[in-house]
Amino acid sequence: MRKRGILLIACVLFLCSAPALYAQQAKLKKAHKYMELLDYKSAADLYMRILEDHDVPEAKINLAEAYRKLNDYTNAEYWYQQAVYLPEAKPIHYYYLGLMKQRNGKCEEAQEWYSRFLTLKPYDVRKPQLQKACDYIDQLLVKSATATTxxxxxxxxxxxxxxxxxxxxxxxxxxxxxxxxxxxxxxxxxxxxxxxxxxxxxxxxxxxxxxxxxxxxxxxxxxxxxxxxxxxxxxxxxxxxxxxxxxxxxxxxxxxxxxxxxxxxxxxxxxxxxxxxxxxxxxxxxxxxxxxxxxxxxxxxxxxxxxxxxxxxxxxxxxxxxxxxxxxxxxxxxxxxxxxxxxxxxxxxxxxxxxxxxxxxxxxxxxxxxxxxxxxxxxxxxxxxxxxxxxxxxxxxxxxxxxxxxxxxxxxxxxxxxxxTNIDTRSRTQLRVVDAATGRPVAGAGLASSCEESLVFTDADGNYATLLERGRCCTVRVEVDNFEPYTLTICAGEQQEIHIVAIPEQTPIRPKILTLNGMVSDLANGAPLQGAVVTLVANGCSAPAPAITDAAGAFSLELQPHCCYALRAEKGNYFARILPDTICTDNWGEAAQSNLNLYLQPFVAAAATVNNSQQTGGDFAMGIRTDHHNDTIPFLLNLYYDLNRSSIRAESVPELLKLLQLLTDNPKLIIEISSHTDSRGSDEYNLQLSQRRADAIVNWLTSKGIPAYRLKARGYGEGRPVNKCEDGVPCSEEQYQMNRRTEFKVLGSSE
CATH class of the missing domain: 2.115.10.20 (Glycosyl hydrolase domain; family 43)
Structure with a gap:
């Protein structure tokens, strides 16, 4: 009897509260409509009326947004201050609270909230400015203050x-x-x-x-x-x-x-x-x-x-x-x-x-x-x-x-x-001095110019630049030790490159023999790789023939003095590795050799790497293999999407740029872009959503110049989970998150 009475009371309370809840939802819907129509004043008034009767987190957040749109920074700060402590708060609300405090002259308080925002969004494009927000605002306030009316x-x-x-x-x-x-x-x-x-x-x-x-x-x-x-x-x-x-x-x-x-x-x-x-x-x-x-x-x-x-x-x-x-x-x-x-x-x-x-x-x-x-x-x-x-x-x-x-x-x-108000009528004028024999820039070349009161010199890149009034021309004599002198005329706005000829030396100097030694290993298991090809591309000098690693993964290449090289290492079933920095022998000092260790990321699982655990160490973490019909390794893409949206968010661009670079370095590879969802939601909706997300990545890559035939978009929906979280199986949010993923894998080569 007691249980029945409790249920009766609960039903009565629900029936009494239902009209109020319906009215509240109707007001929220109407306020949202005002926001869509850009009528922020009406929206703010209605949100305030809702909050007078009920504590509605959504209304607090949207009220802060409405006041921000109205440039009412005082009220916007107050309501963002309420919003950031709500469970529904997002990182952007931390940013907007800092912004409103900045507008209200509270710079040090604003910096604290910018820092909290960057903790949650460390790759935000505004990070360089937000780290020193007060200094940056001061710079903007004086940037053109005296140059523009x-x-x-x-x-x-x-x-x-x-x-x-x-x-x-x-x-x-x-x-x-x-x-x-x-x-x-x-x-x-x-x-x-x-x-x-x-x-x-x-x-x-x-x-x-x-x-x-x-x-x-x-x-x-x-x-x-x-x-x-x-x-x-x-x-x-x-x-x-x-x-x-x-x-x-x-x-x-x-x-x-x-x-x-x-x-x-x-x-x-x-x-x-x-x-x-x-x-x-x-x-x-x-x-x-x-x-x-x-x-x-x-x-x-x-x-x-x-x-x-x-x-x-x-x-x-x-x-x-x-x-x-x-x-x-x-x-x-x-x-x-x-x-x-x-x-x-x-x-x-x-x-x-x-x-x-x-x-x-x-x-x-x-x-x-x-x-x-x-x-x-x-x-x-x-x-x-x-x-x-x-x-x-x-x-x-x-x-x-x-x-x-x-x-x-x-x-x-x-x-x-x-x-x-202070328009500069001068034009930038630049002269570059280059060794005619080697094509290398000549640093420290003396320039005697009719437009300069004293001798000037080229910088480390062989350049000298100045500002000349429009229409003005100068006669310049170039003098460098061990080179023949050179005279030219250069006018405002021009960029000239001159090639000076070295005076032949009487006694030839025998070039020093320099050696680059190295080892190429498997990134997944550290094993040496035999048969990897290491190629050097020289800048302004001749390059040695490619080297092939031996059973110990070792290689050796003979380099020329005063030369810079780009290095590429590659092997079948591995992503090619291109060093981001050039190798310049002038940086070796008196050393006759240098050592280098290279690691290549496999995209096909060997006996030592076949397992179902995620591995890291390369540019992309290895995913968990769910397709056991082949040994191709899936790689995870750290991408972000808005709820139920397929468009790529701005913070995902750095990850896509890494994938773009990998495809550029490996121009023959054909890959599959696959998107997966967790088991929540209908099968059909998840399949369509994952396909749209995969298509969005392929569209972005093709817009950057990757041929469409090298990219296959595939949405698997919830069909390939990496754990037991299938329909009807209760799981933690972390387990669901493992299944919500975007991957790529190599399908083959265009060769």
């Missing part, structure tokens, strides 16, 4: 004004103003003429803004526009409402539209670009001056974080598939508002890198073959403790515009003008 534009309204673009003799931008000066519910495109005025601090004045291309503006948001160089075509961002495929709720998406000029002040009906989709947003277009590349932001699947930057290439009239700009640009946060400066690189806004505010403006120099150098923070006064984004630069490189919601503006988002 900024001021708000007089056309700013009490409403949002954002995303300026150069057009004809003025600016096109997005605004919430209406023609009569009042507010409206959506962004429209407006145009303001720039008239030269030497009496103005900017050198121009802006006319009264008027609606731009009325046929393009509709009762939804239109903003962020880019024009072709001849201004006959444009691309812009527009929003629309669509039903989400998974939740069946309406969500807002962004798309990019393209229009051709139809007349002097009119445009054809805009068309959506082919890579737009109702499943994700595509926004913030920037057309390269040559019209062949379109940069944009998107949260499409397969990126590094929330929103990434992509580029599409135009071939004839068709746009190709989007290409992610990679980890030097994209982070686990949001990258937005790209602007490409011809011959320089890409400006963009990001909240995923450590900087002064929420969104900071960065610059990534463009390298060869579509690669980008590491992004650099523009520093103060371009960046502030608020959101700064949408920077554009005039073609002369001296001034431009950006958007900011910093204090002191006319509205929420305002347009700002900036000008560089």
């Amino acid at each position: 900024t001021e708000p534009l007089e056309l700013n309204s009490p409403f949002d004004d954002l995303g300026a673009a150069f057009y004809r003799d003025g600016l096109v931008f997005g605004t919430f103003r209406s023609p009569n000066g009042s507010a409206q519910q959506y962004l429209d495109l407006y145009f303001a003429v720039m008239t030269p005025d030497s009496s103005n601090s900017k050198g121009f004045v802006l006319g009264t803004p008027e609606k731009f291309a009325p046929q393009l503006n509709t009762p939804v948001h239109e903003a962020i526009v880019t024009f072709s160089r001849d201004e006959t075509e444009l691309f812009f961002t527009r929003n629309y409402i669509v039903e989400d495929e998974s939740s069946r709720e309406t969500v807002m998406r962004l798309e990019i539209l393209h229009a051709q000029q139809a007349g002097p002040d009119s445009w054809d009906k805009p068309q959506t670009l082919p890579f737009c989709s109702p499943r994700f947003s595509v926004a913030h277009p920037c057309l390269s001056p040559d019209g062949r590349r379109l940069f944009f932001a998107s949260d499409m699947p397969g990126g590094f974080g929330g929103k990434d930057l992509y580029v599409s290439f135009r071939d004839s009239a068709a746009w190709g598939p989007p290409v992610n700009l990679g980890p030097n640009v994209n982070t686990e946060g949001d990258e937005l508002f790209p602007y490409y400066a011809e011959g320089q690189g890409l400006y963009f806004a990001s909240d995923g890198l450590f900087g002064l505010g929420g969104q900071d403006i960065y610059f990534a120099p463009e390298l060869d073959a579509g690669e980008w150098d590491a992004a650099q923070n523009m520093g103060y006064p371009i960046n502030s403790s608020y959101d700064d984004f949408g920077l554009i630069v005039h073609t002369d490189g001296t001034y431009g515009f950006f958007t900011s919601n910093r204090a002191g503006g006319a509205g929420e988002d305002d347009l700002y003008y900036f000008r560089k």
Whole structure:
């Protein structure tokens, strides 16, 4: 009877609490919807009402996020301080708590939370800045403080004004103003003429803004526009409402539209670009001056974080598939508002890198073959403790515009003008002196230049560089002991390499014989390897014939003095080993020989290495063999995925780069990339998820130049556990973790 009474009381309590729980869940769902629609103020108010009645960890964390998005750093700090002690706290919340303390002037406290974050995420890309956060912020505050001036534009309204673009003799931008000066519910495109005025601090004045291309503006948001160089075509961002495929709720998406000029002040009906989709947003277009590349932001699947930057290439009239700009640009946060400066690189806004505010403006120099150098923070006064984004630069490189919601503006988002005040008109000029006979650089070569007051010398790499005013030229005489003198003319901006001829010596010096001895062993068991081939590639001199190791794994090679070599060791069924550093005999001093031990990683199990234990020691840990039809060894990839996601996270890139290097060093190998899940979840879902994850790795490798025929993606789902944790078997989280893994193994060779 007593047991029955207890059950009756429990049922009554459940029935009484169910309506309250349902109401709470409904409020949480509505608050999440506000967050998705970027209405952070409404979301924060609703989360506060939830927390007045219930202690809900999810609401605390999201309330901190909402206040951070609102730049309310005081309240954001308070709620992140609550969030980090919750079981649901993630490492990123430690970072954001430090960030909010930094914004609130508590630098030493912020450093403590950055350190805790780095303990949990030791390979985070922001680690160099976070280790000395206070010093780094001080550097950003003085970086361009005396070299750049900024001021708000007089056309700013009490409403949002954002995303300026150069057009004809003025600016096109997005605004919430209406023609009569009042507010409206959506962004429209407006145009303001720039008239030269030497009496103005900017050198121009802006006319009264008027609606731009009325046929393009509709009762939804239109903003962020880019024009072709001849201004006959444009691309812009527009929003629309669509039903989400998974939740069946309406969500807002962004798309990019393209229009051709139809007349002097009119445009054809805009068309959506082919890579737009109702499943994700595509926004913030920037057309390269040559019209062949379109940069944009998107949260499409397969990126590094929330929103990434992509580029599409135009071939004839068709746009190709989007290409992610990679980890030097994209982070686990949001990258937005790209602007490409011809011959320089890409400006963009990001909240995923450590900087002064929420969104900071960065610059990534463009390298060869579509690669980008590491992004650099523009520093103060371009960046502030608020959101700064949408920077554009005039073609002369001296001034431009950006958007900011910093204090002191006319509205929420305002347009700002900036000008560089100490532009260097000098060009870097470089001369390299090389020995004509050997091709080696000549260090310490004396240079008597008509542009220098005294004798100057080349550095250890044979280089001498200086800054010359544009248009200036210098006569230089090169003098080096035991070489014939050389005279040349070099002008500003040039890079010249000259080859000087050595004066023949009367008595030839017999070269010293130098020997490199070594041993090659099996990394798995330490046994010497017979028949391994050791090859040297010489730089500027002749290389000896390859050596083959004897029964003791030993080899010997004869080297030349004053020469550097790259070394490669290889053997069948082993990964080739290429030494990362060159071997230079000049570093041996007076020694006539040097010894070297090399270890090769097997990818086929020999009798001494066949077992089911994980082994380490190489670049990749050996996995546990679950396929006993062959002796191929699986290797573990230390990769991270978001829950139920297949996209590769930014912290996984170092591991993928190691695999990329291994495939580059072994260009004939064909490998299988396999992904496995634990037994939780349905068989079909786990099989599909693992296949998507394997496909994502193969796609990343092919994007880096590895031929597709060398890569096989295979998702095994829960079908190949390494322990007894199958369906219906209770296991610990550690046992489940062993089965959640990504591996690769060698399938064969293309030879």
